Amino acid sequence: MGSDRFAKITQRYRGRNLAIVLDNKIQSAPVIREAITGGEASISGLFTTEEASDLALVLRSGALPAPISIREERTVGASLGEDSVRQGLMSLLIGSALVLVFMIANYKLAGVFASVSLIFNVVLIISVLGAFGATLTLPGMAGIVLTIGMAVDANVLIFQRILEEMRRTSHPRGAIKEGFDRAFRTILDANVTTLFAALALLQFGTGPIKGFAVTLSIGILASMFTAIVVTRFFFDWIYLRRSSLQSISI
Template identity: 55%
Template sequence: AIYPPGEKINLGLDLKGGMHVVLEADTSKLPPGETVEEAVNVALEIIRNRVDQFGVKEPTIARQGSNRIVVDLPGIEEPQRAVELIGKTALLEFKLMDEKGDINKALKGEVPPGDEILYDSKGEPYLLKKEVLLSGRTIKDARVEIGQWGQPYVALDLNAEGADKFAQITGRHIGERLAIILDNVVKSAPVIRTRIPNGKAIIEGIPTLEEANELRIVLKSGALPVPFNIIQNTVVGPSLGRDSIRNGFWAGIIGLSAVIIFMAVYYKKSGLIANLALLLNLLFLLGALAALKATLTLPGIAGIILTIGMSVDANVIIFERIKEELAGERAPRSAVDTGYKNALRTILDANITTLITALILFEFGTGPIKGFATTLSIGILASLFTAIVVTRVIFNLILIRPVRKLSI
């Protein structure tokens, strides 16, 4: 079923509105022994998991070149939140606070050896030991929970390895403060009251439930292997998408009407057969888009309009061959059979060469180019079926009884 089409056919970024983001890997921070290709491949899966959990329908996440990732999010309502979610490295670290050091002296440049200064989201400085006691790689699960005062926090479950390390850390440093750091921002620094053997930790100090949920998503999906910089961020408004749909719709209606009128006037009743095949062609095309869950883009609409012309072109070739046979004093039945036979090779040659081009565009193109190639490929196959098979069946039904003159 293709009705209602707005629900059955997925609309692309340029029609539905949304966000287009291009991320570039910071290769200067590549971990030793890891290649750019490996890092980008891992990042692709992590970003895909984050977007899936964010709830975006039909996103497009693809690699571009050697070190870039392109993300298209149709219909996104909160682009800024999405950007923060996608681009966040989400490097979680546990470090001890140096409570013996003097933070004031450290701020003046006298940082003790092996220490560093990091800040929380409010700009409060913390003097921490550089040694990373535990990282986010050991997180097994993360979930949002609500504290007794209604404040959200993120509860962490560590895997077996992480639980063992966490038990050792908390057992060895009772009474000290353990800072929980995300992307070099201190989230909390609680005092270790007792040894924690069950591999559970919490991150507090999160102001809103939305931020807590975003933190849960990035921690659960894992940290990006390298930082990614956003080099392009384009937001397409829904009103612009509606304008594109309306303009594309009217362009299709005008083109379709012009073709239908021309065929009916020039080829008479045979033109009406071609028009019926054309409408079936469009129906098959929309049905295929819905069944394949393909995304319709503005170039895709251009592909549909081009398909209208190509569909009729096949009928024009067939009808001209039939007219040539009728001019040679052939009977209508014989003229139709010969006309279809003589036109078949020309139609196949023209459509197959176009189909090959469309498949190449689909294979090597990205985003809108793939949308154009998809609708064009489906349209070519549908037009071949309707022009060669459907119209032939209709002619055969008409010519069951002897006909003295064919309206063509």
């Protein structure tokens, strides 16, 4: 047993110093007063609290010396991160522009309403982030892109409901009201379930994952507001205030 051998050695060298070495450096050299048995010993002396703690750490941890050799070395400038953010922002703008063109081409004036709502949605997200002093990062941009997709889905769902009501009743005013009312529950369910997932990421995620979760959570709330309130406002303002409404551009 190692403790038995150590006891014999310390018995043999009583009165001499026992060097404690770490990384080829002597950390301490206490005098052996008596044989150390049972694998336990104490060191007495005029130590400060910090010195005693450092020595105890050395005795507990020991060392596993391993050579280190440089295989590759490179310098990454700050411009790399700046370029990534710039490219991410460009992708966000291009994707948003394509979505706006698609909505206007397919849903005419209603697509214009949806496009204005989407722009307001992005502005609202960035404003909230700025109000809390948050920095827009690449994961945050990914959250905004996902939010735009969810906002588009909500508007498409509303418009399709309105078209269904138009085909069924041929009354534009009632079709608008029924379309928004029928789409509301589906939009609410879809966004709430996604919000739960975002909150779970926010609670248990770290670093970039939290940034994505924060932006996504804000975006979900903003997309629900813009789809249900802002888009509805445009329909009410343009169509429902008319005394006689024969058709809608959708």
